[in-house]
Amino acid sequence: MKKYCKFIYAFPLIAALLAHTACQANHPQIDNSTVKQLDINRYMGKWYEIARYDHPFERGMSHVYTEYSLLDNGKIHVVNKGLKNGKPKEAIGKGKQPHPIEYPGRLKVSFFLWFYADYYILELDEDYQYALVGSSSDNYLWILSRTPEMPKAQLDGLLQKIIQRGYDVSKLIFVEQ
Template sequence: MKKIMLFLLSLMCLGGCADEPVTVDNTTVRQLDLKRFMGRWYEIARYDHKFERGMTNVTATYTLLDNGRIEVVNEGLKDGKRKTANGKGKLPDASEPGKLKVAFFLWFYADYYVLDIAPDYSYALVGSSSDKYLWIMSRTKALPQSVLTGLLDNLRRRGYDTTKLIWVRQ
């Protein structure tokens, strides 16, 4: 067990050293009503990454717990089989409500930045402190083309490469 922990810590350190400076504007929303943010979100588009590669019908469901923490359940289909990842989330600093943290493995929290959200909480842009992660999320399985166009324009203005987005089949 000790060797595994040392290996994991070494990988984390190496990953931190190899990171390039952020080249995008990942400014988060100034206000976020966590209660309104809770519930089911459908993944409309995302950047490719190992933990969701090949998945369709992807959703994320957030539940605010009595202790202020957030229960996170990500689900999707891969090769016709339902896959579920249970995690936890938190808001570490109430003065920056758009900067959440999520963890799916032990205490290894990752950034979960709410970059933009519709006034009625019908869609959201989510990223991180790096430019490697990006999601377009919606309360419905599809968004009107006019909304998508506006979201893509917003992302391009921020410096994100929208050609790297994978459009998720719902």
């Protein structure tokens, strides 16, 4: 009886480990490491959305861009704009850089009360002309540019970096600008 009881108690742990292993095999680890240096002032301004993973809060939107501005208190004012069914849509939010020294590329953004989401700057052009943004998971990904279109060579290079990081480029939706 004792051996049977030990198995019953161990079964949930074994099942959890097997499920975790199977999940890891189906979803290989992504590299969501962020940039090591970020001049937050240079990052401010207008960024056009070149491509993104699909998610409900931007589904069906085109002509999407975001404007960031640094406030006196160090917080970031965020304005997302775009068109949905030909009508302008706007979302105003706030951002912050919780650990500017340790993790300069890890920001937090909120569009609702105090609920902040990860905003990881994964790649950033040395001239701050394009950026790759993700999160702590592989569910979110954006390609941003200072201009409504990116040169093909630049975009192709960024797509290669996305693949090397373990993201699925086939999930990208290229945004009409």
